Amino acid sequence: MPHKRASTHKRLASRQGASDKAPDAKVMRGHLSDVPKSALRILQAGKVREDFRSKMHLPGMRRSAEDVGPKAKREALKQQQKLKGEGHEKASSASTSNLTLREGEKLGDFNRRVEMAMAPRLPSKSSRKRRKLAAEKQAALDAGAPHVCKDPSRCLVHQQLAHKARLAREENEGSQSKSEKRFAKREPGKADLARARASLEKASAGKGGALARSNNVSDEEEELDFAPRPQGRRLNDVAQAPPTLTRAPRGHGEAAKARKRKLAEALGASVPEVDARHVRLPDPVVGKSRSGVNVRREEELEKERERAIKEYRRMKFGREERGM
Template sequence: MPHKRAKHSDRVAKRFAAGQDLAPGGDDGFFSDMPKGAMRILQGAKVQEAYRAKLQAKKKAEQDAAAKAKTKAKVAADTNPSGGANEDASELTIRPGEKLRDFNARVEQAMASDIHASFRSATRSQINARKRERRKLRAAGIDPDADPEDADKEEAARKAKADKAAALQANEPSKADLKRQRQTIQQTGEIKDFAKASQVKKINDVAQAPPTLTRAPRGESVQAKTRKARLIAKITGNDEDEAENKVKQAEKARQKGRVPQKLAAATAAASSKKRKNDAHDATGEPSMARQRVLDEERQKAIQAYRQVKEKKIRESEFKRAKKA
């Protein structure tokens, strides 16, 4: 700019290179020794005019670019109505006088939807891949969230189980072998071991077996027989007490036939003796033996009481004598 000048070191170097005793130059005059601030004030109108011209040129360039873009978009819309937006986004160019920062912002704004869609698509692809991997692990019988060590143990156990199942399946005869064995039996009539009926009883066979009675069922009780006899007598119009007495007599006769005669007599004697003792105790007069035992216990208690009393008397007399 007109008011700018070289820095002091450059001016000193230039002056030193030019030497001394030189003729005055064309630029030497009024502004050669004037301070920079004064030069800026005096040349302010010129600087402002240059700045306004620059702004006007920039504005005109933007208007021309906008008019061209509008015309181009209109032509593209007339020729291809569906692809106008994509064409504008694909042909983004920097405008005359536009800063690079503004151009980058405009490009990002125009392509924001495409960038977001691409990002979501990539993220969704990763999520779907992880989900597919987890489904594969679950189908294989492995917990995807388990610890790696536990997963290794589970994998080893699963392989061992699969090997055991494969070994059992290999030991079992195939359908073709069974068919050949059946044909051999039909032709020769020989019964192999596998065709014999098993004699082992299972729990289900025992549980579903019919019941077996080891004892005869009990007869009716005396109360049931008496109740039934009274009911029949009431229905027929006979005496209920007489029917009850008949039932009791029949029951006594039945019991008498079942119990031996000596056992019945001993039982009757014991019961009569017990009744006599109970009656004797009820009068309040103990037997001679019991009376003798009671007297002995009474004498022992009296003797013990007297000994304790005499001991206390001696102790009290000894204390009084000691105090005196």
């Protein structure tokens, strides 16, 4: 069993077989066998860097600026990569034109392949567009001619020209006094409207001044002809004719009065008062059934009372016979 201790001969056999194993890494280090690994990494830093650089020279590995060399060498490498990128862009444009889904390929893998194929083309297009806009801006500023573009809202030249125009307008407005600015911004009041109305009246009076002077009419007595103002008419502005009643209201006719009179005579009451406007009946006669107590309930109470009296008399007669 695993939790049991092995027998003596098995332990001796395993102890003898241990001497035949290969030496461990500590023994292989020789005189550095007692040095810790952290200190050994520091002592062998040069060898570690050489191993790393040898791995970086493999295809597909990224190279740092330290491995490339001085600045001139790095710039030459950058130019070489740029030329290679342009050639790769032309090749990729031809390769991306016939991108199709392969047999047995997943849709996600196909999408990633398309993105990887088209990724190098995007930065180059944006950089070319940016350089083109900068060249157009510089040409328009140097020539001083009006700039023409497809989208003025996104054009840098139009934005700069609009900014200059806004600055010039602010300078012109700054030359005005504060009172003039405040007067231009505020809304016209009653006095302003009165002055405008007076100027209009004076202008209209000037046109017909000759005719007024020929008729010996002063400017104060002259009246202006304006178009009549349309007046709104409401529904009840015009008085309507009084209504004609072809039938008496309910309960006020001759038939209703006769019916009420007969009802009062049948109930034994006096004749109701007949007024010109209304007929008032006397107080209604309240019968026994309308006194507030049910007739059937009264009969039941009367029977129960008679039964209780008979029972009481029977019990009392029995007690007298027994001499109690």
